[in-house]
Amino acid sequence: MMKKRMIVEKLLRLRRAGDRSSLIFNLPIIVDPPIQYSSLTIQNQNQNLSCSSSLKPTCLFASLTHRFLSSSTSTQNEDDHQDSLQSDDEETTDGWEEEDEVDPEVGDGGDGGGVVLQCCSWGERALSIAHQVLLLRADSDDIKLFAFKTTPRGYVYVRLDKLSHKYGCPGMKELESFSQEYKKRLDEVGALGEIPDDLALEVSSPGAERILKVPDDLSRFKDMPMRVCYVDEESDCINNGVFLLESVEMDSDKCVWKLADVKENRDVQSKGRPMNRKQKDWRLNLPFEMHRMFCHPSFFLSSSLVIKLVSSMALPGVHTDRGELRVHESLEELSTDLVDYIAELSEASVKERGVFAIALSGGSLIGLMGKLCEAPYSKTVDWAKWYIFWADECVVAKNHADSNYKLAKDGLLSKVPIVPSHVHSINDSLSAEEAADEYGFVIRQLVKTRMVSVSDISDCPKFDLILLGMGTDGHVASLFPDHSVLEEKEEWVTFITDSPKPPPERITFTLPVINSASNVAVVVTGENKAEAVHLAIDDMGADDCCPSLPSRLVQPTKGKLVWFLDKPAASKLKSLEFSSE
Numbered sequence: 001m002m003k004k005r006m007i008v009e010k011l012l013r014l015r016r017a018g019d020r021s022s023l024i025f026n027l028p029i030i031v032d033p034p035i036q037y038s039s040l041t042i043q044n045q046n047q048n049l050s051c052s053s054s055l056k057p058t059c060l061f062a063s064l065t066h067r068f069l070s071s072s073t074s075t076q077n078e079d080d081h082q083d084s085l086q087s088d089d090e091e092t093t094d095g096w097e098e099e100d101e102v103d104p105e106v107g108d109g110g111d112g113g114g115v116v117l118q119c120c121s122w123g124e125r126a127l128s129i130a131h132q133v134l135l136l137r138a139d140s141d142d143i144k145l146f147a148f149k150t151t152p153r154g155y156v157y158v159r160l161d162k163l164s165h166k167y168g169c170p171g172m173k174e175l176e177s178f179s180q181e182y183k184k185r186l187d188e189v190g191a192l193g194e195i196p197d198d199l200a201l202e203v204s205s206p207g208a209e210r211i212l213k214v215p216d217d218l219s220r221f222k223d224m225p226m227r228v229c230y231v232d233e234e235s236d237c238i239n240n241g242v243f244l245l246e247s248v249e250m251d252s253d254k255c256v257w258k259l260a261d262v263k264e265n266r267d268v269q270s271k272g273r274p275m276n277r278k279q280k281d282w283r284l285n286l287p288f289e290m291h292r293m294f295c296h297p298s299f300f301l302s303s304s305l306v307i308k309l310v311s312s313m314a315l316p317g318v319h320t321d322r323g324e325l326r327v328h329e330s331l332e333e334l335s336t337d338l339v340d341y342i343a344e345l346s347e348a349s350v351k352e353r354g355v356f357a358i359a360l361s362g363g364s365l366i367g368l369m370g371k372l373c374e375a376p377y378s379k380t381v382d383w384a385k386w387y388i389f390w391a392d393e394c395v396v397a398k399n400h401a402d403s404n405y406k407l408a409k410d411g412l413l414s415k416v417p418i419v420p421s422h423v424h425s426i427n428d429s430l431s432a433e434e435a436a437d438e439y440g441f442v443i444r445q446l447v448k449t450r451m452v453s454v455s456d457i458s459d460c461p462k463f464d465l466i467l468l469g470m471g472t473d474g475h476v477a478s479l480f481p482d483h484s485v486l487e488e489k490e491e492w493v494t495f496i497t498d499s500p501k502p503p504p505e506r507i508t509f510t511l512p513v514i515n516s517a518s519n520v521a522v523v524v525t526g527e528n529k530a531e532a533v534h535l536a537i538d539d540m541g542a543d544d545c546c547p548s549l550p551s552r553l554v555q556p557t558k559g560k561l562v563w564f565l566d567k568p569a570a571s572k573l574k575s576l577e578f579s580s581e
């Protein structure tokens with residue numbers, strides 16, 4: 001009788017660490033954080049399994065899993081091999097061992113790290129093979145074993161750590177290459193009879209909420225908010241909260257923590273405003289031994305501090321008088337957050353009004369919106385309900401390199417099913433003055449039919465969203481510093497013929513229109529904008545030196561203002577000093 005090895009290469013699940021409930025086969029998703037939602041194709045023997053997600057991840061750096069399930073059958077021959085590859089639909093969890101839903105503990109061989117062999121006689125051998133495979137990799141200095149577990153039923157669970165990754169998460173390709181090589185070695189040794197020849201293998205990354213060891217892991221994750229479980233000396237109760245590490249004092253074996261400015265630490269009465277001074281100044285001095293296992297109050301760990309990393313994406317933006325600040329580690333993260341934000345506003349607006357009136361600008365903004373052309377947004381956004389406008393436009397031909405219309409058309413509009421008649425660009429055959437007049441007229445007609453809503457405190461149009469960039473001089477739309485255009489109170493759309501930034505002729509929404517919008521987002525990236533960002537956002541006290549900086553004049557009367565910044569652009573912000581950064 002010939003033995004047949006059936007390999008099901010699978011999985012691909014998006015889960016938060018510790019969430020074992022939807023363990024396998026439920027979600028045909030492959031994700032490679034932090035690039036979310038994108039479709040990824042992997043080669044499985046002769047098959048392509050192409051899976052993409054239409055679901056929203058709950059966590060940016062969800063763990064990834066890669067599984068091989070091997071089983072021995074005695075009736076089929078090798079030629080049948082491909083036929084017996086299971087399809088997604090056929091898969092059930094009965095092919096895989098279900099784990100108990102338990103909270104992770106330090107050294108549990110799962111999200112708590114460590115090695116757990118559970119009396120498997122072959123466990124040590126399987127572990128040494130895993131070490132060998134890791135050592136032979138070109139990136140052996142970077143990819144390490146985080147956890148290893150074997151079970152008596154022949155399952156091997158490997159969690160890999162990536163030292164150079166902010167959250168310690170290897171990508172799908174790294175998991176896949178390790179898993180394939182490791183599986184091959186296990187098979188070879190299995191064929192020699194040294195270990196069972198039908199082991200099942202799961203290789204994954206630890207999730208964001210891995211448990212950290214104290215003090216060993218602290219310096220590595222010191223910039224991240226962490227959930228700390230500790231014993232409150234006064235009440236002798238177990239508490240937990242989200243903190244930022246201020247220092248580790250090795251001489252006295254203690255950590256000093258400060259509260260992270262996250263929602264759960266804010267006063268519920270304060271409606272999402274930042275923490276008050278008292279909260280910001282409060283410090284938790286915690287000896288190492290005063291930490292206990294979360295969810296296991298009776299389990300005392302003398303040398304392990306139980307801390308879970310908290311996703312930076314889970315941090316709400318910092319709320320200031322100048323709007324919400326969303327500061328991102330990378331352009332990739334910023335872009336993901338921005339398109340999520342746009343998609344959410346679109347959905348809300350379509351639900352409420354049946355349409356979504358959005359005004360664009362030029363510059364790098366459009367590139368950062370590029371993910372809207374990809375799954376899932378390309379399919380989930382109700383493009384037919386979008387009405388597109390420009391907050392400013394250069395008075396040039398539509399095919400001119402300076403045309404904001406051309407920029408948006410090439411980068412976005414031509415790639416999604418927008419209704420052409422809903423795209424309202426300026427008439428490029430007119431003078432700047434005429435084009436501004438006509439554009440104002442067009443908007444007026446759409447306000448009449450309520451395709452564009454109207455402000456209830458002025459007669460201005462109320463766009464659902466106005467997206468702005470900002471120049472190093474603090475200009476937004478084509479509202480430049482010290483320009484008389486800032487004084488325009490009557491017109492909705494006006495023009496300039498002396499723009500300090502070429503080309504000289506432009507049309508622009510006026511401040512009253514921008515400030516009447518339901519939502520305004522200003523997207524600013526790069527260190528060269530840091531000073532302008534500081535001047536636009538920070539509280540300047542009594543000596544406000546820049547009261548008429550255009551970006552500072554963006555102050556929606558009733559709407560919501562959000563700043564999407566990358567770290568370099570936010571680097572001079574005082575408003576962030578006591579935030580989670």
Ligand SMILES: O=C(O)[C@H](O)[C@@H](O)[C@H](O)[C@H](O)COP(=O)(O)O
Pocket residue numbers: 361362363364365392394404468469470471472476477478501502523524525
């Ligand atoms: O009309 C223009 O000249 C540009 O559209 C300009 O206003 C741009 O939006 C800002 O300068 C920010 O651009 P970046 O984000 O590319 O720096």
